Amino acid sequence: MNVAETAIAPKEVIIAGLNTGDHSFEYSMTELANLVAANNMVVKEEIRQSLERPHPGTYFGKGKVAELSEIVASENLTTIVTNDELTSSQIRNIETITKATVLDRTALILDIFANRAQTREAKLQVQIAQLQYQLPRLHTSVNQRLDQQTGAGGGSFTNRGAGESQLEMDRRTIKNHIKHLQEELADITKASETQRVQREKNGLPTVALVGYTNAGKSTTMNGLVRKYGSSDEKQVFEKNMLFATLDTSVRQITLPDQKQFLLSDTVGFVSKLPHNLVKAFQSTLAEAANADLLIQVVDYADDNSDAMMATTNETLASIGVADIPMIVAFNKADMTDAKYPVREGKQLVYSARDDTSLEELITMIREEVFQNYQTVTLLIPFDKGNILNFLNEKAHILSTDYVAEGTKITVELTDESAQRFSEYRVD
Ligand SMILES: Nc1nc2c(ncn2[C@@H]2O[C@H](COP(=O)(O)OP(=O)(O)OP(=O)(O)O)[C@@H](O)[C@H]2O)c(=O)[nH]1
Ligand SMILES: [Mg+2]
Structure with a gap:
């Protein structure tokens, strides 16, 4: 950890989830706690409620909101993080009753992405998703906050036309802003799309690493590049944190018998990934969607690895990825009692830090992409x-x-x- 990361003490928050009978509810609460930690916050209290469906006005039932108010007051907390995306009126109502700020799951994920984004492309994608999230949630009291976040507005709010309400004006400003950002993004993605098509023309097979965030995709990529990449191929960023990677990197791999393929590493998944965010990241995910082979990297040492795989498969389906052959690579076996590398059909138990494992993975890739x-x-x-x-x-x-x-x-x-x-x- 660097100084900047340790300088600000994590903010204490309450996390609150509504259980409507979904079997993955408990796992999604664990995930929420991890997301909270990834945003430099720490869970002080956890609140759960079982309801058949959310209360339209306050999301939680009246009694639960009252309980939240009491906790906020007695523990001196200022933020409630909810496990689902809420409507703007639900957020407003809970905020009014509890006197705390409500951050829903979508806003939290968008915040993390915004903090991680490094390149212009990633920054644009996140900003577009953030503005689209804010658009239906605009109400007068948040304008101040919005101005500061987006840099939109400023002077433009003061000279609004006669008869146009402040709210309409704000919506129009944000829509224009989104349009400009989308145009800028289109220019950048056109270039990367051209590169991708060019690579396809060169005829090299493409292999994409996909999977849940923090599973070890980037570490696997670096291991393979170290062993099989040419010396000028750079290593990618790997770190024990959620969403370390937000951009797609492509590296060329050359096997000892000269066969070559392109390997790509991209953004990881989490459940209930906001729809707008997935849409905004479409160009980043295009590399996976067009690959000849997917390697789904799974954190085998995590108790929730089954749920993580389900999440990955759902997310892939939601971006239209179907019928691409897949190797399932159960990583971090060195942190379990399992023997490794052990291969069974198209599955591999391995460690990205182990040379023999990487050789086995290459053998499997070779069988898949060099059939013809x-x-x-x-x-x-x-x-x-x-x-x-x-x-x-x-x-x-x-x-x-x-x-x-x-x-x-x-x-x-x-x-x-x-x-x-x-x-x-x-x-
Ligand atoms: N012990 C052990 N740790 C591993 C292994 N593979 C990866 N890690 C660690 O797991 C953490 C996450 O690895 P990354 O490669 O950044 O994961 P990722 O899938 O690229 O994650 P995102 O980019 O955030 O989606 C890092 O701290 C790695 O060092 C492994 O085989 N064994
Ligand atoms: Mg990564």
């Missing part, structure tokens, strides 16, 4: 030295024989390359 290889024999005439050089560099040559007409090689080629060099085939 064939072994062919080519006779390359002596005056086609450039082709021989190309194959020496890019393909796995099994044997070389110098004959009178040229160089005879037996080589592994993709169907595409076999087609391309078919005039030299002698088998």
Whole structure:
């Protein structure tokens, strides 16, 4: 931890959840506590209520809100964090009764993302999602807060047209702001989309690491890059915190037999990921959505790993990812009693910190993405030295024989390359 992170003492909060009979309720409360910690806050009190459905006005029932008020007063707390997204009137009503600020799950996740965002692209994506969240929640008392957060408004609020209410004016300002940010984002994503399409044209298979946040995706990427990447491929940021990665990084991996693929690392998931946020991050997630193979990294040492996998699969489905082959990689086995690496079909129990594990993972990737290889024999005439050089560099040559007409090689080629060099085939 650096000085900046330790300088501000964590704020004590109450977390409050409504159990409507969902079997994953308890897990979602654990997750909420982790999200709270990720935002430099600490859980002082936990409140639960079982109700068939939320109260339309106050979300919790009257008695529960009264209980919240008492706790706020007796413990001297200022913030209530709710386990679900609330309507603006529910937030306002609870705030009025309890005299505390209500932060709902969506706002909390947006806050964490805002704190983590480093690149212009990530910052724009988060800002758009934040403004979209605020739009239906505008009411006079929050204008001040909004001005400070978005930098929108300022002078523009003062010269509003006759007959236009303050609220309409604020909405219009925010909508304009969103539009501008979306235009700026579109310019950036157009460039990364072009890069992605170009890479696809180059014909290298693409493999994407996906999974729950903090599962070890970036560590796995770094391990593979360290072992199989060229020396100029940089390591990505890995850290024991939620949402360490918010951008997509792509690295080239070259196996000892010259076969190459592209590996991408991207943002992790959490349950009830806000819809606006997922939408705003669409371009970041495009790399996964278009991959030839997904590696779902799971924290095998976490008691909730099943729920985390379910969350990942739901999130993938919600961004339209279907029918992409998947390896399920149970990571951090070094923190469990399990033996590793152990492979069973398309599943691997491994540790991203263990070399033998990474080798096993590569074997599995290889089987999935290099299926369409064939072994062919080519006779390359002596005056086609450039082709021989190309194959020496890019393909796995099994044997070389110098004959009178040229160089005879037996080589592994993709169907595409076999087609391309078919005039030299002698088998
Ligand atoms: N003991 C152990 N720790 C691991 C292993 N793999 C990753 N970690 C640790 O787990 C933490 C999270 O790792 P990351 O690679 O940043 O996780 P991520 O999936 O990229 O997380 P986000 O980017 O936040 O979604 C880091 O502290 C890693 O050092 C492992 O195999 N064993
Ligand atoms: Mg990461």
